[in-house]
Amino acid sequence: MRLVIARCQVDYAGRLTAHLPMATRLIMVKNDGSVLVHSDGGSYKPLNWMSPPARLREGVTEDGRVEWTVHGKDGPDGDTLRILVDEVLSDSSHDLGLDPGLQKDGVEKHLQELLADHPGTLAPGLTLVRREYPTAIGPVDLLCRDDRGSCVAVEVKRRGDIDGVEQLTRYLELLNRDSTLCLNGSVRGIFAAQEIRPQARVLATD
Amino acid sequence: MRLVIARCQVDYAGRLTAHLPMATRLIMVKNDGSVLVHSDGGSYKPLNWMSPPARLREGVTEDGRVEWTVHGKDGPDGDTLRILVDEVLSDSSHDLGLDPGLQKDGVEKHLQELLADHPGTLAPGLTLVRREYPTAIGPVDLLCRDDRGSCVAVEVKRRGDIDGVEQLTRYLELLNRDSTLCLNGSVRGIFAAQEIRPQARVLATD
DNA sequence: CGTGCCAGGTGCCAT
DNA sequence: ATGGCACTTGGCACG
Known part of the structure; x- marks a missing residue:
């Protein structure tokens, strides 16, 4: 990984175009060639x-100025x-090796x-x-049966949002066409x- | 901005828990206190x-080991x-100043x-x-009228996906209940x- | 401030 | 490869 602190101006052209005026930033060049331009604030997303x-x-x-070009x-x-x-203020490289990867839970x-x-x-x-x-049209998170033997489709979400309700509605429509269920x-x-979310609750009681 | 290259192990506890085994990584500490842990691969998202x-x-x-704690x-x-x-392999700080910000288009x-x-x-x-x-339930991107005076709702998307079609369907259902329209x-x-996307096209002709 | 919705989304896993 | 979908989603714009 190469870390460069430099006064630079950045222009991106691709699915959209974006322009960064001249300022001091961190340019991170990873081993796989990917490049990240970070400022000293904001969130984890690079500029x-x-x-x-x-x-x-x-x-x-x-006109003799240094220009880096990165192609995808x-x-x-x-x-x-x-x-x-x-202007380059700092330029250093480090061997990090492969990362063992992240373990998530919850x-x-x-x-x-x-x-x-x-x-x-x-x-x-x-x-x-x-x-x-x-x-x-995709897997139903949980298919259950209640005490009267009726089928119940359960959609599990960490955050209950409108599209989650719609996902469930979509499944219900399909499942109700299946006479065996x-x-x-x-x-x-x-x-x-x-x-x-309240809006989702409103839609759900429809 | 402070840049630290170090052999480290990282544990996150919050909305979920995540664990990173001991390995060499970049730890970026921004001026606003935010911390990013990057490996030498992947994309712009930190581990x-x-x-x-x-x-x-x-x-x-x-037991005398160095431990950094970051609170949100x-x-x-x-x-x-x-x-x-x-083990700290490198530790440097740089004054980047405020960033003038990004200009997007397209x-x-x-x-x-x-x-x-x-x-x-x-x-x-x-x-x-x-x-x-x-x-x-939200704004319709474009509301138009055709040559016969009928209302036409237009949903604009960069990429036509299933949920886009559903968004439009949702609007249409609501708009059709409004007699003035x-x-x-x-x-x-x-x-x-x-x-x-082909799947979206199929659903759209429903 | 919540609420909805886009994103150069990214990542993960399925067919 | 393509599609569907979660994500510590993040970010913005509007009511």
């Missing part, structure tokens, strides 16, 4: 960047990052497993039929989330 | 991070990043403006009623995108 695979070429403009996977025809380097999958083990917490008498029940009345839906 | 405002405290564990906006009760620093808004100026390109005889027409027949919908 400008080039995703891997990418290739950096150090050149000089007609499509080469010179695709996305291009043009960095006009006015995302939706985990929540889904928890609910799969205890479907009764969603509604009394609910039992699990199958997790990730496959349909033509509607034996004991129509398929109901349960929207399970850690946090449900 | 772990803490969003601003944040505060870093350099401490020592019981909620202080010690909120998100926490724990960095166990095994995203959806631009596309929407273009279509708003030339609604006729969507369908012959189409005229614009209003851009960002407000409804209870259905004077000359029901409200039609047009899905305008630079690129339309």
